[in-house]
Amino acid sequence: MILCDIGNSTYHFFIKGKHKKYFLDEKLPKFDEEIYYVSVNKSATKELKKVNPQAKNIKKLMNFKTSYVGLGIDRAIASYFEKDSVIVDAGSAITVDIMSKGKHQGGFILPGFRAFMKTYPKISKKLKFDFEKNINLDKIPLQTKDAITYAMMKSIILPIKEVSENKKIIFTGGDGKLLSKYFENSTYKKDLIFENMKRIIDANDCIA
Amino acid sequence: MILCDIGNSTYHFFIKGKHKKYFLDEKLPKFDEEIYYVSVNKSATKELKKVNPQAKNIKKLMNFKTSYVGLGIDRAIASYFEKDSVIVDAGSAITVDIMSKGKHQGGFILPGFRAFMKTYPKISKKLKFDFEKNINLDKIPLQTKDAITYAMMKSIILPIKEVSENKKIIFTGGDGKLLSKYFENSTYKKDLIFENMKRIIDANDCIA
Known part of the structure; x- marks a missing residue:
């Protein structure tokens, strides 16, 4: 298959x-x-x-209930088997979905890393820098390069932290691994979408 | 003058x-x-x-001490007379500067509202929406339009909240008024830059 x-x-x-x-x-x-x-x-x-x-x-084959109007099918698959988790797919956009007691609670959509970085030089040429992976997020930045990376990382991390409270967080997508390092109670699952597709197909075979 | x-x-x-x-x-x-x-x-x-x-x-006429390398002169003027505050200039970019005991601690730079909104339709046409001013930020979004506005507002608000702790926050710039509504201990000063320029000039006249 x-x-x-x-x-x-x-x-x-x-x-x-x-x-x-x-x-x-x-x-x-x-x-x-x-x-x-x-x-x-x-x-x-x-x-x-x-x-x-x-x-x-x-x-x-899917039966995913949500009150969210127009939820992307990839987000539904990523969240399908979760009971109490935050599911983050960090690609060109970063989708964040919240599951509580097996019910989808809604979610939000952040710009992806690449989209974020592209934004700055369009505002001013002085804001064109490469992404600094090893930035210390506990220190207020003292140069523009760090000021941008810090802002970008905080912009992505803090909204996810706020909704995750005591929930575990599952990361997938190209930037999921990097992002997961900033969260204690997190797992990175590279193939989450494909794994869940397989599980959905298998579950359906059992019923049939 | x-x-x-x-x-x-x-x-x-x-x-x-x-x-x-x-x-x-x-x-x-x-x-x-x-x-x-x-x-x-x-x-x-x-x-x-x-x-x-x-x-x-x-x-x-200015004597603004900071360890920040390459601080924009407009940010220095906005922060010039502050002792313990966070100074936010919300324009095409949103600059955030932290003053503690009269000393500039550094700062960071978020994309402005307009830059943020422009980012989404570039990721996918499905993410093209107008900015929804009256969104409830205490509820997890249940539609894509809200999912974008929520993410954008949280991305801007939470990093500012995190550094402001018990400090007062001074907003200026075109989107400063809207933004200041989300912060309890905040003031909006439309003409902060010009007011501070005037004060710097006046202070200099006294010395001369």
């Missing part, structure tokens, strides 16, 4: 534990196997199904 | 209690009066002095 996460810039395949990415304008291979996909991109989904008509939308 | 704040996009004059702005490519008037300016823009300063050679840099 092949899993595929269709995003705004890539097809992300998960094939026998291995990752394979294709840009949206690349030619997709034809697979013989079963494919389950999750997608936030309609036109890309159409393209996948043209080459691989057997591909199935995992959405149809 | 005329005061002028030269920024990245305008000349901002303060003439007998009235504000007058010129874009950088506009023709500047010739004034007969004394002019003091503060500037973060070298080429614009040159232009002002070409038309008004009598214009004086307020920097020469």
